[in-house]
Amino acid sequence: MAKDQRFEKVYSQGMLETTEIWVDKKTGVNYIFHTSGNAAGFTPLLDSEGKPVVSSVWDK
Structure with a gap:
């Protein structure tokens, strides 16, 4: 897998x-x-207030 x-x-x-x-x-x-x-879905994960869950941004 690519690093980027x-x-x-x-x-x-x-x-x-x-x-x-x-x-x-x-x-x-x-x-x-x-x-x-055969079905799949990809969507932002929301908190109880309907706002996106955001993690700390990191570079590995």
Whole structure:
């Protein structure tokens, strides 16, 4: 994998149906990715107030 990838997977659960959390390393915004069969979705992860969850931005 390339060192300059913008997104980093920080959480993964499941095998046939998977749920993952990805962090944009430039903005810190967290995204949730869910797959089930042929369907998949990728959307910002929101807190209880409807605002995007933001992590500290880091360079690895």
